Amino acid sequence: MKSTGKQQTAGDQCAKCGACTAVCPVYQVTGRESHTARGRLHLLSRLTNPVSSVYGKIVSACLLCGACLDACPRKIDTLTPLIRAREQLPLAARYRFLEKFVARKTLASPRLLGGLASLRQKLLQHLPKTSGLWLKLALLPEDYAPEEAQPALPAGQPGGAPPVVSYFSGCLARYLSPDIGAATDFLTRWVTGSPLLIPGEQTCCGLASFAGGSREEARDLARKNIAAFAGHALPILTSCASCYSHLRSYPVLLADDPHWRSKAEDFAGRVREFSRFFLEAGLAPPASPVTAEQGDPAGIFYHDPCHLRFSPEKIMGQPRRLLANIMGAPPLELAGGPHCCGQGGLFHLAHPQLSQQILAVPMAQLLELSASHVVTTCSGCLLQWQQGLRQTEFSGRVCHMAVLLAGIIPQKGG
Numbered sequence: 502m503k504s505t506g507k508q509q510t511a512g513d514q515c516a517k518c519g520a521c522t523a524v525c526p527v528y529q530v531t532g533r534e535s536h537t538a539r540g541r542l543h544l545l546s547r548l549t550n551p552v553s554s555v556y557g558k559i560v561s562a563c564l565l566c567g568a569c570l571d572a573c574p575r576k577i578d579t580l581t582p583l584i585r586a587r588e589q590l591p592l593a594a595r596y597r598f599l600e601k602f603v604a605r606k607t608l609a610s611p612r613l614l615g616g617l618a619s620l621r622q623k624l625l626q627h628l629p630k631t632s633g634l635w636l637k638l639a640l641l642p643e644d645y646a647p648e649e650a651q652p653a654l655p656a657g658q659p660g661g662a663p664p665v666v667s668y669f670s671g672c673l674a675r676y677l678s679p680d681i682g683a684a685t686d687f688l689t690r691w692v693t694g695s696p697l698l699i700p701g702e703q704t705c706c707g708l709a710s711f712a713g714g715s716r717e718e719a720r721d722l723a724r725k726n727i728a729a730f731a732g733h734a735l736p737i738l739t740s741c742a743s744c745y746s747h748l749r750s751y752p753v754l755l756a757d758d759p760h761w762r763s764k765a766e767d768f769a770g771r772v773r774e775f776s777r778f779f780l781e782a783g784l785a786p787p788a789s790p791v792t793a794e795q796g797d798p799a800g801i802f803y804h805d806p807c808h809l810r811f812s813p814e815k816i817m818g819q820p821r822r823l824l825a826n827i828m829g830a831p832p833l834e835l836a837g838g839p840h841c842c843g844q845g846g847l848f849h850l851a852h853p854q855l856s857q858q859i860l861a862v863p864m865a866q867l868l869e870l871s872a873s874h875v876v877t878t879c880s881g882c883l884l885q886w887q888q889g890l891r892q893t894e895f896s897g898r899v900c901h902m903a904v905l906l907a908g909i910i911p912q913k914g915g
């Protein structure tokens with residue numbers, strides 16, 4: 502056959518089989534073909550004007566959950582064309598939503614996060630009540646003080662054996678919920694006998710910048726994090742699934758940078774996911790039975806972050822085994838199986854109603870379960886479930902798995 506000389510796009514490779522539509526959480530609530538990987542690949546190969554509002558809507562209404570990538574029988578990279586398309590959006594379109602701009606800039610400059618808390622009242626007066634950022638800011642404790650915006654310090658006594666594990670906290674554990682960092686440190690001391698090494702120079706993982714189409718900003722943040730963890734070869738534990746996924750992608754992000762490429766590969770090879778790390782480290786069950794205050798052993802629901810469920814390693818069994826080991830019973834499961842919570846990084850800010858519609862599906866099933874705890878290991882999913890369940894009759898607790906486990910594992914020698 503004579504070559505046309507035209508390069509094949511992802512859209513050209515698509516068999517239009519529809520396997521991706523069946524698993525897409527956005528399509529499941531909207532029923533719109535343009536919200537699927539199949540529809541988007543088709544449209545992106547034909548739309549050429551990034552300034553048009555149609556283009557902006559098509560590229561923004563995706564959670565980047567990876568379900569389509571996982572389901573595609575042709576293994577078409579459904580996400581890269583979308584990210585590239587977001588990079589083409591003009592600045593005015595990217596910053597169209599105040600909340601999206603503020604959120605991305607804040608995550609890129611964590612110092613701003615403390616300031617954002619103090620600005621909350623002012624911002625809330627001007628933001629529409631349907632804004633996802635309003636919901637996010639509403640999650641901050643009333644008495645949150647900017648000076649709390651410090652790295653989570655290791656719990657317990659200083660000194661002792663030198664660290665054998667370092668910690669990438671992510672923005673949630675570092676600024677908004679230092680209890681997650683403290684709990685992770687406590688569990689690490691339990692299995693290694695040493696506190697975590699927490700480099701103060703670390704910054705946002707850059708996922709928000711990357712997903713928002715600001716590739717250079719994401720690359721800059723990646724270099725800063727690689728530099729922050731240079732100078733030692735310790736494993737880099739993170740308690741956030743989204744951070745884990747993005748930190749592991751640094752070699753791809755910096756593939757064309759000869760100075761940073763090999764450093765990025767070394768860095769990514771050292772990153773450890775929370776559940777796998779503590780399962781392999783042999784985090785032990787408590788010496789005495791778990792009490793009702795600590796958590797009903799048969800009442801724990803674990804939410805799978807999409808960044809783990811659809812990761813190449815498909816990390817789904819390890820968190821369940823870890824919970825079963827410690828609690829003495831397997832976690833509860835939704836009738837329909839694991840389901841996206843609709844948070845999607847900045848998706849819930851740009852599309853708050855869609856985000857809530859997606860969460861409503863697993864939330865309705867959760868409320869049928871009599872769960873005492875909802876636990877997960879992703880900062881975004883955690884905020885989404887906390888915000889969603891606050892508006893229901895749910896009387897249990899929504900917390901990071903580290904916080905649940907640290908409340909159960911007894912103090913050594915205590």
Ligand code: SF4
Nearest residue numbers: 525563564566567569
């Ligand atoms: S990444 Fe998720 S939300 Fe986006 S098209 Fe694929 S399945 Fe749908």
Ligand code: SF4
Nearest residue numbers: 515516518519521573
């Ligand atoms: S699953 Fe893959 S081949 Fe099938 S329609 Fe979706 S993108 Fe195309």
